[in-house]
Amino acid sequence: MMGRVTPPLPRWVAVAVALAVAAVPALLTGACSRVVPGDARPATLPATAAIAAAPPAGSASAVAMATTAALQEFWRQEFPAAFGREWPDITTFAAVATDDPRATPPPCINRAADLADQAFYCPAADAVAWDADGLMPLLHDRFGPAGVVVVLAHEVGHAVQSRLGVDEAQQRNPQRYPTILLEAMADCYAGVAIAHLLDEPVAGLPMGPAERDEAMRALVGFRDPIGVAPGDRSAHGNAFDRVSAFQDGYRDGAARCADMTVDNRVFTQRRFGSEADLARGGNLPLRELLAFVEDDAGRWFTGLAPGRDAPRLSAGGACPPERLTAQGPAAYCPDDGDVAVDLAALEDVHGDIGDFAAAALVAGRYGVALLDAVGAAPVGRPAGAGATCLAGAYTGRLLDAPDGFRLSPGDLDEAVQVLLLADWVARDAAGASNPAEHGFERIARFRTGLLDGAGSCLPQG
Template sequence: MASGCTRWVDGHPGAGKVVAKGGVDPGFIRGTDGGPVDRLAATAITDIDAFWEAAFPDAFGEKWRPLEGGIYSVDTADPSAKPPPCTEKASDVEGNAFYCPSADAIAWDRAALLPVLQDRFGDAAVVIVLAHEVGHAVQRRMGITPEAERRDPQKYPTILTEAMADCFAGSFVKWVNDGKSEHLAIGTDTLDSALGALITFRDPVGTSPQDRAAHGNAFDRVSAFQDGYQQGTRFCGAMTVENRPFTQQAFTTLDDRDRGGNLPFDEMLEAVTDDLGRYYGALVTARGKAWTPPKTTPTREEPDCSGDQGPVAFCPKDGSVEVEVTRELPELHAEIGDYATGVLLASRYGLAARSAAGEGVEGADAAASALCLAGAYTREVFTRRQGFGLSPGDLDEAVQVLLAHDYAARDATGRQAVEPGFQRVDVFRGGVFEGVKACGLG
């Protein structure tokens, strides 16, 4: 049983909409009650199957074989409900959706999973979960079976097969977004919801990537989904432990574990501003320009030195950075984690670096560059062995704040921003994976 794909932890994305063009009769689903949740699931499964009927031969040179063992909707609130394959009793499915490789079947909890996902994140979450589970069926048809995984666990660790399934789900969503689906229509806002759902399915902070049940942190899962969306099914199918980087980390100290990887707000603010000054100073001086670290000014009100940039703002007139320290930024810090603070500061320092390097700080290109530079800085601190560095969970916090807010992706006027959250995460990833060269800093 490919289980645990839908285990979630707290997150705060917005719900996106999936428009079902008529819907599909769920009568082919075993155990269905014929209700709206199963109708949405039936619609998703039908279009996912149509996607793979077209995509599988092109990607893997063989005809697609639909699921042979059936589709199961389980009312886990009913003690008399029949268990699906790979389980002994219906309650084994509680809060879960899974692919059963031995039976080539998919099952979900109709009572305590799909309606909860739908209510919390919108229809998109249901579609993405089911696309992910069918992704495991794709792997079986590729020869990545439980037997193969047991024979060579180093070749097919769980974190890799889960990333591949996320990637396949991204490819399907792109197909729908391109208007090729018969029954589903997905808007741009739903991409943010899809990523929000993946965030809630991440591993608990501090899980080792070598853990046999590891599914990946939010950054890794979002990256796999976006790669599938952009690169397609062949790319997903070619993932290996050699070519797929993972950022998930275990805690290395007891103190960090006990803090959940988070520094107190004031301590984080002092540590990250000093480090940002050194990092961006090196970038600017390497380009033959002078650098003076921005004066960081705390304010009790939202900064207004240059338009609406949110709780952290770069002030072009004097090159300073204003930081609101009484309400929104401390709240984001407490709600999401300390690297929410770090990302917002890193992007505003990115504007300061662009200004010092003689580059513009207004307009869409400047906004994207500042966000990318925050990713490049994140790349630097993620790989450090000494000094200020990232804790497990920090990259997840970056994804969360970028999905929920556009502050890190605004220009110095506050009027231009990278939209939507899906695109913000992608621009940030460019800096993380490629460094400064991706960021348009001359």
């Protein structure tokens, strides 16, 4: 079940807009679950879609209608191709007027109002239902049609699971199919469907690389609250885990989603490691954070570039200010080998997203410095790609660090959000990035570095 959308607009988005970066809010709260209150009962709604006829063109309701039809048609083709079985059409799609006290509730809940700000798939009734008065218009307003599409594609992903027998398997062995795994599968199937919509556009559902990023931003909004562990019954995945599953489906197809198990899927969210970390919400003050990053990233740097001095953090540098500013709130200066930081700009990022969003920007500049140190050009598109990958590699060092400086719950979410919102991490030493790339590609490169280490980012030979 998808629900609860309450994102603030980051103050620093105006800066990103000025730098021609698509700026949308990425801080939603909420969760997804297929446990719903009420009683499963035979569907009394039309088998195609319980949506008011002919909603206004371009409205959230029109997008929902087009989406449900497109998803049903897609899985009629994809399910047999991927799994060798016929696709039984979903029995009910229900758009629920949650603001109307007289509205008939959909299958599996007792009151229409119980669905406020939510969407769900109920396997007992084979029904997908959503809040047509609150959730969908809000998603549409904040993320465009892609916000509506990804939520419905996720819920239909649960229907794919049900048709593959996952529900029965979970009942037999819930330890093998924890909630977080089922949610990752549904995110993965959503990625499969959206890849199809990019390849074969549907009227009324604009879907290109920018809309794909919007879908990911919407998905990020349903991440778990920080401090939830993967084994918790309510766990549904942090932002990194959810977009990772989406990307796996997008790139690898439905079979990859069905093959997910607790043995081959690593989830990165963590509980707080100390009462002190819990009390500060996992965030260090900016200057304290930068001191830790300078020390720790410096040791990481010298381990990969022996004999070279690690960059130091400074408020200026030997490079002209315009060369530094072009890189964003943190900048690598090839002239002196150091990393200059704009404390005011980093403070905005730190305050609006979190401390590790700022740390990720600095880590990207250490990545450019490392490329320069090992003889790779610090300018050009390969440098920007390498910087993003190396920022992920450095982050992976902190994921399960035995002691000292390590990631707090929520840190990976903060990195994902800044990668989606801005291209700063992917800029080279001249401040240029690849205009053909979007947040999807930045997160994919960051993830490669995090999972596979710095060797996957550095030039070979």
